[in-house]
Amino acid sequence: MDSFLLARLTEWLDGYIKGFYREDGPLQSNILLKEDHIHRVRENMATLAGDLGLGMPETALGEAVALLHDVGRFPQIEAYGTYNDAASVDHAILGVLIIRREGLLSSLPKDERRRICQAIALHNKYSLPPRFAKKRLNRMIRDADKLDILRIVSAHHVGDGQNPALDLGLPHLPGYTPKLLQDVIEGKMALMVDVASVNDLKLLYLSWIWDINYPSTIARIEKEGYMETIMGELPITAKIDCLRHTVRMRLSSSSLSP
Numbered sequence: 078m079d080s081f082l083l084a085r086l087t088e089w090l091d092g093y094i095k096g097f098y099r100e101d102g103p104l105q106s107n108i109l110l111k112e113d114h115i116h117r118v119r120e121n122m123a124t125l126a127g128d129l130g131l132g133m134p135e136t137a138l139g140e141a142v143a144l145l146h147d148v149g150r151f152p153q154i155e156a157y158g159t160y161n162d163a164a165s166v167d168h169a170i171l172g173v174l175i176i177r178r179e180g181l182l183s184s185l186p187k188d189e190r191r192r193i194c195q196a197i198a199l200h201n202k203y204s205l206p207p208r209f210a211k212k213r214l215n216r217m218i219r220d221a222d223k224l225d226i227l228r229i230v231s232a233h234h235v236g237d238g239q240n241p242a243l244d245l246g247l248p249h250l251p252g253y254t255p256k257l258l259q260d261v262i263e264g265k266m267a268l269m270v271d272v273a274s275v276n277d278l279k280l281l282y283l284s285w286i287w288d289i290n291y292p293s294t295i296a297r298i299e300k301e302g303y304m305e306t307i308m309g310e311l312p313i314t315a316k317i318d319c320l321r322h323t324v325r326m327r328l329s330s331s332s333l334s335p
Contacts, residue, residue: 078134078138078141078185078189082141082184083137083140083141086181090145093148094112094151097152104155104158107154108154110229111147111150111151111154114147114225114226115143115146117225117228118218118221118222119140121143121220121221121224121225122139122140122142122221123136124293125217125293125294126139126217128291128293129213129291138189138214139217139221141193142193142200142217142218143218143221145172145176145181145193145197146169146197146200146218149166149169149171149173150168152171153165159241159242159245159246160242160243160245161245161246162201163269163270164245164246169198169199169200170198172198173194173197176193176197182194192212193214195209196212196215197218199215199219200215200218200222203266203269204288216291217291220289220294221294223288223289224298226282227285227298227307228301229243230307231307232306234275234279234306234307235306235310245272245278247272247275247278248273248274249274249275250274252312253274253276253311253312254271254272254280255316256271257271257272257280257281257284258316258317258320261280261283261284261320261323261324262320265284266287267280267281267284269281276312279307279310280311283307286327286328287327295327295328298328299328299329304324308320308321308324
């Protein structure tokens, strides 16, 4: 991967996304949201590559993964009006199919094509399969993606909170599912199948603290206050106080290994 191909991918992506533009309304807002997200994830990947001391070829591979990781989101939101994969289509797998159909990586060596497509296909999965869990690109894109999603949802929940796509069509209810809260406290990733409300969705996002791979990502999450913002939008209970303590302890931990 070199800077020339990276520039070509950027140009292709710009034209591809513009093909989904609409005059106005919720669809256009969500298209622009994802367009901005992709470029921020690319920035996150470049920053993380620098933190890890990676050279130009590997950094470029990471940026390519970031540029292409959500190409499946645009036909998904257009066709289904949701970002909920379970209620529509797996946007990561759809993205890989689009990448292959368009021949975007055809000039790359087979191993680089495989690494990029594998990272994209796995970036949205509950966890990385053991055989792929140590692959650097797979870990990097999950961190870079989660970092920006936390930015988006923390801002959303302290704003008007009226974007059904970001709420995945879930109802706004006053309580939460106890199992989800307990999962976070016990150091587990929450399961989407257990999410029944917007408050449950907030708990799922908080559980991501247990799926961050690199200390520098943890440090950025803590610095930006994303988890604190989300926790501040949950009901005030003794159990939620316990949750806050658990998340804060994780954020302050320096025991993660890169």
